[in-house]
Amino acid sequence: MERNDWFGYLFSVLFHATLLFVVGLFFIQRMEYGMQAGNAPTEVDLTEPPSPEPPAPEPPPQEPTPPPPPPPEEMALPTPEVKPAPPKPPVLKPRPIARKSAAAPGVPGVPSKGVQMAVPDYLRNPPPLYPASAKSAGHQGRVILRVHVTADGRAESVDLLQSSGYSELDGSAVNAVRRWRFRPARMGPVAVPINVDVPVNFVLKK
Numbered sequence: 001m002e003r004n005d006w007f008g009y010l011f012s013v014l015f016h017a018t019l020l021f022v023v024g025l026f027f028i029q030r031m032e033y034g035m036q037a038g039n040a041p042t043e044v045d046l047t048e049p050p051s052p053e054p055p056a057p058e059p060p061p062q063e064p065t066p067p068p069p070p071p072p073e074e075m076a077l078p079t080p081e082v083k084p085a086p087p088k089p090p091v092l093k094p095r096p097i098a099r100k101s102a103a104a105p106g107v108p109g110v111p112s113k114g115v116q117m118a119v120p121d122y123l124r125n126p127p128p129l130y131p132a133s134a135k136s137a138g139h140q141g142r143v144i145l146r147v148h149v150t151a152d153g154r155a156e157s158v159d160l161l162q163s164s165g166y167s168e169l170d171g172s173a174v175n176a177v178r179r180w181r182f183r184p185a186r187m188g189p190v191a192v193p194i195n196v197d198v199p200v201n202f203v204l205k206k
Helices: 001-037 132-137 167-177
Strands: 079-082 139-148 155-162 185-187 190-192 192-200
Touching: 001 132, 132 167, 155 167, 167 192
Parallel strands: none
Antiparallel strands: 079 192, 139 155, 139 192, 185 190
16 A cells, blocks of 8 residues: 555656646747747947038138328418408598698508508418318318408408318318408508408328
8 A cells, every 4th residue: 555655656746747847848948939039139339420520710801901091181371362452542631722732642641651461470370170071082172262351460251262162171261260360451550451362272192
Protein backbone atom coordinates (compact mmCIF):
# COMPACT_ATOMS: atom_id res chain seq x y z
CA MET A 1 0.00 0.00 0.00
CA GLU A 2 2.83 2.42 0.78
CA ARG A 3 4.52 1.54 -2.49
CA ASN A 4 1.45 2.43 -4.51
CA ASP A 5 1.19 5.73 -2.69
CA TRP A 6 4.79 6.54 -3.52
CA PHE A 7 4.28 5.78 -7.20
CA GLY A 8 1.17 7.90 -7.24
CA TYR A 9 3.00 10.76 -5.61
CA LEU A 10 5.91 10.48 -8.10
CA PHE A 11 3.53 10.37 -11.03
CA SER A 12 1.76 13.47 -9.80
CA VAL A 13 5.06 15.33 -9.47
CA LEU A 14 6.18 14.32 -12.96
CA PHE A 15 2.82 15.25 -14.41
CA HIS A 16 2.83 18.70 -12.88
CA ALA A 17 6.48 19.27 -13.85
CA THR A 18 5.73 18.28 -17.43
CA LEU A 19 2.69 20.53 -17.45
CA LEU A 20 4.67 23.46 -16.10
CA PHE A 21 7.40 22.88 -18.69
CA VAL A 22 4.93 22.80 -21.59
CA VAL A 23 3.10 25.89 -20.39
CA GLY A 24 6.36 27.76 -19.80
CA LEU A 25 7.65 26.81 -23.25
CA PHE A 26 4.42 28.09 -24.81
CA PHE A 27 4.69 31.46 -23.11
CA ILE A 28 8.38 31.85 -24.00
CA GLN A 29 7.69 31.26 -27.70
CA ARG A 30 4.77 33.63 -27.65
CA MET A 31 6.88 36.37 -26.10
CA GLU A 32 9.60 35.87 -28.71
CA TYR A 33 7.07 36.06 -31.51
CA GLY A 34 5.57 39.17 -30.01
CA MET A 35 8.93 40.90 -29.90
CA GLN A 36 9.67 39.97 -33.51
CA ALA A 37 6.30 41.23 -34.69
CA GLY A 38 6.85 44.68 -33.20
CA ASN A 39 8.25 47.59 -35.15
CA ALA A 40 11.99 48.01 -35.21
CA PRO A 41 13.19 50.83 -32.98
CA THR A 42 13.65 54.15 -34.74
CA GLU A 43 16.62 56.30 -33.91
CA VAL A 44 16.08 60.07 -34.03
CA ASP A 45 19.07 62.35 -34.33
CA LEU A 46 18.35 65.44 -32.27
CA THR A 47 21.66 67.11 -33.02
CA GLU A 48 21.03 70.64 -34.36
CA PRO A 49 22.68 71.42 -37.69
CA PRO A 50 25.49 73.96 -37.48
CA SER A 51 24.12 77.48 -37.74
CA PRO A 52 25.16 79.29 -40.91
CA GLU A 53 27.84 81.90 -40.47
CA PRO A 54 26.38 85.41 -40.41
CA PRO A 55 27.17 87.45 -43.52
CA ALA A 56 30.01 89.87 -43.16
CA PRO A 57 28.67 93.33 -42.22
CA GLU A 58 28.61 95.78 -45.07
CA PRO A 59 30.92 98.73 -44.59
CA PRO A 60 28.99 101.84 -43.56
CA PRO A 61 28.42 104.26 -46.41
CA GLN A 62 30.88 107.07 -46.39
CA GLU A 63 29.27 110.35 -45.56
CA PRO A 64 29.90 113.00 -48.16
CA THR A 65 32.45 115.52 -47.08
CA PRO A 66 30.57 118.73 -46.29
CA PRO A 67 31.58 121.57 -48.55
CA PRO A 68 33.75 124.21 -46.92
CA PRO A 69 31.78 127.14 -45.55
CA PRO A 70 31.48 130.01 -47.97
CA PRO A 71 33.92 132.81 -47.31
CA PRO A 72 32.47 135.88 -45.68
CA GLU A 73 30.66 138.11 -48.03
CA GLU A 74 32.28 141.26 -49.23
CA MET A 75 30.08 144.25 -49.25
CA ALA A 76 31.52 147.23 -50.98
CA LEU A 77 31.16 150.50 -49.17
CA PRO A 78 28.79 152.70 -51.09
CA THR A 79 30.15 155.69 -52.87
CA PRO A 80 27.74 158.51 -52.25
CA GLU A 81 26.24 160.08 -55.29
CA VAL A 82 25.13 163.43 -54.05
CA LYS A 83 22.63 165.66 -55.71
CA PRO A 84 22.13 169.10 -54.22
CA ALA A 85 18.64 170.13 -53.33
CA PRO A 86 17.13 172.66 -55.70
CA PRO A 87 18.20 176.16 -54.61
CA LYS A 88 15.60 178.15 -52.82
CA PRO A 89 14.61 181.44 -54.43
CA PRO A 90 16.13 184.39 -52.61
CA VAL A 91 13.87 186.18 -50.20
CA LEU A 92 13.60 189.86 -51.08
CA LYS A 93 12.80 192.38 -48.42
CA PRO A 94 10.76 195.41 -49.40
CA ARG A 95 12.96 198.43 -49.99
CA PRO A 96 12.21 202.08 -50.64
CA ILE A 97 11.67 202.89 -54.26
CA ALA A 98 14.28 205.61 -54.26
CA ARG A 99 16.90 203.14 -53.04
CA LYS A 100 17.74 200.47 -55.55
CA SER A 101 20.00 197.55 -54.86
CA ALA A 102 20.45 194.19 -56.50
CA ALA A 103 19.59 191.15 -54.41
CA ALA A 104 22.58 188.94 -53.61
CA PRO A 105 22.27 185.39 -54.91
CA GLY A 106 21.96 182.50 -52.50
CA VAL A 107 20.84 182.66 -48.91
CA PRO A 108 20.25 186.26 -47.64
CA GLY A 109 23.00 187.52 -45.41
CA VAL A 110 25.31 184.60 -46.35
CA PRO A 111 28.10 185.16 -48.83
CA SER A 112 28.02 182.78 -51.75
CA LYS A 113 31.08 180.58 -51.43
CA GLY A 114 29.70 177.39 -53.00
CA VAL A 115 27.83 174.45 -51.55
CA GLN A 116 29.70 171.65 -49.73
CA MET A 117 27.90 168.36 -50.36
CA ALA A 118 26.86 166.01 -47.56
CA VAL A 119 28.71 162.69 -47.48
CA PRO A 120 28.12 159.61 -45.29
CA ASP A 121 30.34 159.29 -42.25
CA TYR A 122 31.65 155.71 -42.74
CA LEU A 123 33.68 155.77 -39.53
CA ARG A 124 30.53 155.50 -37.43
CA ASN A 125 27.88 154.13 -39.78
CA PRO A 126 27.44 150.33 -39.59
CA PRO A 127 27.13 148.56 -42.95
CA PRO A 128 23.82 146.90 -43.83
CA LEU A 129 23.45 143.29 -42.74
CA TYR A 130 23.55 140.62 -45.45
CA PRO A 131 20.36 138.56 -44.90
CA ALA A 132 21.06 134.86 -44.28
CA SER A 133 18.28 133.81 -46.67
CA ALA A 134 19.80 135.94 -49.43
CA LYS A 135 23.28 134.49 -48.81
CA SER A 136 22.04 130.89 -48.91
CA ALA A 137 20.14 131.61 -52.13
CA GLY A 138 23.13 133.39 -53.68
CA HIS A 139 21.30 136.71 -54.12
CA GLN A 140 23.46 139.71 -54.97
CA GLY A 141 22.64 143.16 -56.22
CA ARG A 142 23.00 146.92 -56.03
CA VAL A 143 20.56 149.15 -54.17
CA ILE A 144 20.44 152.91 -54.68
CA LEU A 145 18.70 154.98 -52.02
CA ARG A 146 17.77 158.65 -52.08
CA VAL A 147 18.32 160.12 -48.64
CA HIS A 148 17.10 163.53 -47.53
CA VAL A 149 19.77 164.76 -45.10
CA THR A 150 18.71 167.47 -42.69
CA ALA A 151 20.87 170.42 -41.68
CA ASP A 152 21.96 168.54 -38.55
CA GLY A 153 23.05 165.46 -40.54
CA ARG A 154 20.10 163.12 -39.90
CA ALA A 155 18.47 160.92 -42.55
CA GLU A 156 15.00 162.42 -42.49
CA SER A 157 13.68 160.16 -45.26
CA VAL A 158 15.06 157.20 -47.22
CA ASP A 159 13.46 156.29 -50.55
CA LEU A 160 14.25 153.34 -52.80
CA LEU A 161 15.56 154.82 -56.03
CA GLN A 162 16.78 151.56 -57.62
CA SER A 163 15.98 148.05 -56.41
CA SER A 164 18.42 145.15 -56.36
CA GLY A 165 15.65 142.82 -57.49
CA TYR A 166 15.42 141.16 -54.07
CA SER A 167 13.18 142.56 -51.35
CA GLU A 168 15.36 141.25 -48.50
CA LEU A 169 18.40 143.14 -49.82
CA ASP A 170 16.40 146.32 -50.40
CA GLY A 171 14.90 146.19 -46.89
CA SER A 172 18.28 145.60 -45.24
CA ALA A 173 19.79 148.61 -47.02
CA VAL A 174 16.88 150.93 -46.16
CA ASN A 175 16.85 149.91 -42.47
CA ALA A 176 20.59 150.49 -42.11
CA VAL A 177 20.76 153.87 -43.88
CA ARG A 178 17.88 155.23 -41.80
CA ARG A 179 20.19 155.06 -38.77
CA TRP A 180 23.18 156.66 -40.49
CA ARG A 181 24.58 160.07 -39.67
CA PHE A 182 25.84 162.45 -42.35
CA ARG A 183 28.00 165.51 -42.57
CA PRO A 184 25.48 168.17 -43.56
CA ALA A 185 25.86 170.22 -46.69
CA ARG A 186 26.94 173.78 -46.18
CA MET A 187 26.47 176.99 -48.04
CA GLY A 188 29.27 179.01 -46.63
CA PRO A 189 29.18 178.63 -42.84
CA VAL A 190 25.47 177.70 -42.82
CA ALA A 191 24.37 174.02 -42.86
CA VAL A 192 21.58 173.33 -45.33
CA PRO A 193 19.43 170.24 -46.08
CA ILE A 194 20.28 168.23 -49.16
CA ASN A 195 19.32 165.04 -51.04
CA VAL A 196 22.00 162.36 -51.35
CA ASP A 197 21.92 159.21 -53.51
CA VAL A 198 23.58 156.37 -51.60
CA PRO A 199 24.44 153.12 -53.46
CA VAL A 200 24.76 149.89 -51.45
CA ASN A 201 26.35 146.84 -53.09
CA PHE A 202 25.64 143.30 -51.83
CA VAL A 203 28.39 141.01 -53.18
CA LEU A 204 29.27 137.42 -52.18
CA LYS A 205 32.86 136.24 -52.35
CA LYS A 206 33.42 133.28 -54.65
